[in-house]
Amino acid sequence: MLTYCGNRSDLLSIWIENGFSPCFYQTVSASLMVFMAILPLSFQIHKMRRQAVPVESKYLVNSFFYMLQWFVLLLLLVETPVRFALDWTKVYNEVDGVSVYYFLARLVLIFMTIALFRLERTTLLMHLKLKRHSLALILSWAVLLLIETIVVVSWNSQLWWFRNEHSGDKIANGLWITRLVCVSLLFLISLCAPGVPTLNSWLTVNADTERDVEDGMDQLLHHRNTGGMTQQSGSTWSGIKLKVKLLWPYMWPSGNVLLQINVMICIGCLVAGRVVNLFVPIFYKNIVNGLTYGNEWSYILTQIGLYVTLKFMQGGGFTGGFLNGIRSFLWIRVQQFTNRKVQTKLFAHLHALSLRWHLSRKTGEVLRSIDRGTQSINTLLSYIVFSILPTIADILVAIVYFVAYFNAWFGLIVFVCIGLYLADTILVTEWRTKFRRDMNTKDNRAKQRAIDSLLNFETVKYYNAENYEVEKYDDAIVDYQSSEFKSNASLVLLNASQSLIINVGLLVGSILCAKFVIDGTFQVGDFVLFGTYIVQLYTPLNFFGTYYRMIQANFIDMENMFELFDQEEEVRDNVDAITLEVQDKSVEFDNVCFSYQPEKPILKNVSFRVNPGETIALVGPSGSGKSTIIRLLFRFYDIQSGVIRIDNTDISTVTQSSLRQYIGVVPQDTVLFNDNIQNNIRYGRVTAADSEVEAAARAADIHDKINSFPDGYQTMVGERGLKLSGGEKQRVAIARTILKAPDFVLLDEATSALDTTTERHIQESLDKISTGKTTIVVAHRLSTIVNANTIIVLQDGEIAEMGSHEELLKANGVYNGMWAQQLADVSEYGENSGSGSGNEKDKETKKK
Incomplete structure (x- = not known):
């Protein structure tokens, strides 16, 4: 006959033989799965199916941890029926109602988590700004983890499998360890959400429209933010693999043996610190017990000496202790190495970026991002290596010690409190991330506003706009302080919730320990040991929230810097690029086509040749492509089609440095x-x-x-x-x-903004440069290029005319009209006009 509890216990008996009643445990566990996991999952799945939008497969990024999540879920799915079959037929040879209830609840829960996990992978809710799993999915895995861990309190019970009295217990114990590892991995990985697609790369249309440098466009359209830097959204743990990959070379100072020794000694100090933290409260307990029960003076004196020595190594309050002092001293050089390497690598990377990117950047925001990013790296490494990892180690040691020395109840109290504390810290901090990120964005804007105003100091004075600039700067600060208030207010909420969790755990543990002392199970020193150890543990744990928040803040501060690292070099040397060796100093453009924007071509099949030692001039209206030719020859951009040759060598096949060393530019x-x-x-x-x-x-x-x-x-x-x-x-x-x-000289309208007298002197200096050099001149004043070997007239990106000055005048075409217009300007505005030529050759030609 099938009964609900079978012969293992009854439902009303909660605590039997030093452990939970199996029937009561499975009933409560199954109910928790139904009400705290399955119902929220049902609502979330229904919401996703009604409101979520599909995500294209190209935006889905596979990662090791995402695949690990799938593996663990499938393993749990297989383990559930296997456990039911083995546990209640082959092992105990009976089936009862509670086991069926537990099996069905667990099976439904796992199926639903898989369904929601897949939905969150392939669809997105439009209003969701953070890259994370839904709260329902995280809660379901947290419930599974709680169910598997709370059974530890029944460690000493004969009704459970921990005793390994027969083969069935060994099988059940192995399955429990498998479940515990699987749900622990699921819960921890879920906080990073490696398989959830990002919203910013999918929804936001890239509105990056570059400027035609010559076309006189007023402004350059940017990315969603400025300088090619995007505005981040989502969890700061997104892209953690890339961030760790970038940070790793700076965490281990390869090539520097002395710094590597420093790192190893620092790690040794950390390990020694964990041992010291364990033994300080133990020796304190021994002192209290020795004084309470009248031990010999030599014993007490020895315990006090050892205790003080360990406290000296450990430190306390505002003193870091001897071990931390040694570690901090040795870490200074490692920190300086990291800072120098990051800044120099980023500085080199910025110089390697294209002219297009530098024309679109906002200098103030870029500099602010670099300052915050490089400063945050040192802080980040220090927090992770010397704060987070030691705190986690202390927590694990504490749980094992409490279970081994006291009993499982104390280990459970510590585990539950720490679990709630960490969950509260992570979830609330992730929620606060948007406030911190928004604060950084508005801080950038305020600093950019100030820098732009100061760089344009003369313009501000010209238009009497001092008050306007001050008001705009004040508005930017007010906007920043609004976000700062939200960030700080949410921090107060986080601190209050953390304090509540810690003190509730301390209260429950102290009451339980005091009860055991009164019953005679523990000694007075054990109560002191518990209180000392738990406070010692909670002190770094209290800072753990601060460390986590600071790591989050540092990751946010680093985001824009990582964006700078992500900017790809538009012009790259080929893998097999050669070093240019100049011989005859010739330049050739062969059917060159180029555009800054695909829909607006700048150069259309432009072909010409400059022989060694000759001077060629480029003239034409604004936007015709004159300066673009200069930039293409210097290889600021790569052309879309055609070939540019120097000495019959394609410049795209040579290194940029060897190309540019032969070219001199006067802008x-x-x-x-x-x-x-x-x-x-x-x-x-x-x-x-x-x-x-x-x-x-x-x-x-x-x-x-x-x-x-x-x-x-x-x-x-x-x-x-x-x-x-x-x-x-x-x-x-x-x-x-x-x-x-240089062997080649490029003159890009070098005298167009000068008066006639200055221009004449400058022109003489330019003639000295060009003597014996292959020269390309971009000219606005035609009088400066009448002696050029060849003059090319560009119009709408094409060569309209080509020839010498006299040949083009005789052709009576575009060039002749431009020449006549400039002569008319000289006659109207006078010889000394800054826009006219004012040259003697002009007057002589006019007389002719």
Whole structure:
């Protein structure tokens, strides 16, 4: 006859023979699965099927931990009927009602978790901003974990399988260990949600439209944020594999034996600290028991000496202890190594990014992200290695010690309290993440607003906009403080909930321990041991929440820095790239096509050749592609089709560094470093001696002007060279190029913004640079290129005309019209007009 409890116990008996009644345990466990897991899962599955949107397969990322989740779920699914068949037929040779109830509840629960797990993998709720599993799924796995762990309190009961008295107990014990490992893995991995797709990569349309650099567009459309940096959403543990991969080289200082020894000693100090933490309360207990029961003075004195020695090693309060002091001292060099490596690698990576990215960045936000990101790496490593891992080790040691020395009840109290504490910390901190991330975003905006305003100081003054800028900056700060308040308020809530959990656990444990002391089971020293150890354990545990929050905050601070690392180099050297060796100094464009945006071509099948030592000029209206040709030859961008050759060698097959060492550029807008004039000129060749710098300055006709300054060559030029006039900056740029001594010279409208007199002097210096060099000139004033060997007229990205100055005038085409228009401007505005040529050749030609 099938009965509900069978012959193992009855439902009303809760505690039998030092353990739970199996019937009561399975009834409560099955009910927990039904009401706390199956019902919430049903609602969540129904909600997902009604409201979730499918996710395309290309946005699904497979990972080891995602596959591990599937393996564990399938293992649990197989184990459940196997356990039912073995446990109640082959092992105990009976079936009762409670076992059927427990089996059905567990089987339904596992099927539903698999269904919801698959739904969360393949669909997304539009309002869900965090990359995590639903609370219903996490709760169901937490219930399974609680059911498997709470059975430990029946360790000493004869009614359970722990005694291994026959083969059935061994099988049941093995299945229990399997279930415990599986649900523990499921619960821990669920906090990272490796298989859940991210929302930002799927829903947000990439609106990155790059600027046609020559087209005079007012603004550059950015990514969702600026500088190619996206706005993160979701858990900060998303992409943890990539983050650890980036951090790992800095955690282990490869190539530096001394620092590696430092790391090993630091780890040794951590291990020693765990041992010390265990024995400090034990020796304190021995002192109390010795004083209580009148042990010999030598014994008490020995225990006190050992206790004080261990306390010295451990430290306490605001003192870190001898072990922590040694560890902190040795870690300084490792920390400095990490900081230096991260910053230099990121700095090198930024310089390797394309011109397109640098045109779209916001300098203030990029610098702010770099500062926060590099600072957070050191903090992150310190928290993980010296705070989180030791705290976890202390918790595991405490649970094992309490179970072994006291009994399973104390281990259960510690385990439940710590489990609730960690769950509360993780869930609330994940909820708080959006406040911290929003605070960072608004902090970036406030700093960017301030930097933009200061960089454009003159413009602010020109338009009397000081009050406007202050008001905008104040608005940005108010906006930031609003998010800061939410972040800090949620932190107060988290601290209150953590304190409640800790003190409830301390209360229950103290009452239980005091009861055992009164009953004579424990000694007074055991109560002191429990109180000392639990407080010692809760102190780092209390900081565990802080550590976790700081790790979250540091990951958030690092997100924008990781975004910078994620920016791919648009122009890369081929794996088999060769070093360019220049011989005859020729340049050739062969059917070159290029566009900044696919829908708007800039160059269309452009072909021309510059023979060695010749000068070719590019003219045409704005947006016709003149400056683009300069940038393509310097390989700031790669072309879509066609070939660019130097000495009959395709420049895409050579290294960028070898290509650029032969090319000198004098840009239209010269930007100088905030350094002295001498170093700004020396930038053309950083190994040049002072005499070579002065020779280059003489050739650029700026030596005498520099000597007239009070500080001579040590004169500081100010930020972006603002202390120098336009002509002086151009001459410094020319001196740089002369010092570089390139084989190819690119002049990008180098005199278009200068007055006629200055232009004439600058033009003479440019002629010196170009002598014997292969030169390409982008010109606005046609009078400056009348002596060019070939003039190319570009219009709508195509070559409209090509020839010498005289040939193009005789052709009576586009160039002739441009020449006539500039002569008319000279007549209307006068010889000294900054926009006219004002050149003697202009007047002579006009007379003709």
